Amino acid sequence: METKYHSSMVISVNRDEHMIIGFVIGILTGVLGSTFSENFDFILYSLFVGLTVLGSLFPDLIEPPNKKNHRQFFHSITLFAFLIILLIWVNFGNQSVLTYLSTSFIIGYLSHLLLDATSQIGLPKY
Numbered sequence: 850m851e852t853k854y855h856s857s858m859v860i861s862v863n864r865d866e867h868m869i870i871g872f873v874i875g876i877l878t879g880v881l882g883s884t885f886s887e888n889f890d891f892i893l894y895s896l897f898v899g900l901t902v903l904g905s906l907f908p909d910l911i912e913p914p915n916k917k918n919h920r921q922f923f924h925s926i927t928l929f930a931f932l933i934i935l936l937i938w939v940n941f942g943n944q945s946v947l948t949y950l951s952t953s954f955i956i957g958y959l960s961h962l963l964l965d966a967t968s969q970i971g972l973p974k975y
């Protein structure tokens with residue numbers, strides 16, 4: 850009984866879970882960002898958290914769980930690796946508002962893929 854219950858829990862991650870994790874990560878990385886930058890005011894902080902949440906929902910907006918194309922390229926390990934490189938590139942010696950906003954979106958997106966990776970189906974390679 851318990852095994853069955855457990856496996857049914859991890860088959861997929863729902864939207865609310867993605868949103869909550871995205872929100873928490875947005876709050877935390879926003880705090881981190883504000884310690885590195887003076888122009889991290891309340892508006893920017895709010896945008897940062899909002900975009901992290903949006904990023905955490907985005908993969909399932911492109912590839913909805915109830916559609917045939919769920920978990921393809923936009924859920925792939927290839928895209929994950931690309932986003933890590935993009936994240937480093939965007940942040941390299943750069944502290945513009947655009948940097949913060951793209952960073953928050955990418956971080957949210959990565960949190961979605963990481964969470965999905967823990968589920969039973971996992972992520973495709975590409």
Ligand SMILES: [Zn+2]
Pocket residue numbers: 908909924961965
């Ligand atoms: Zn997903």
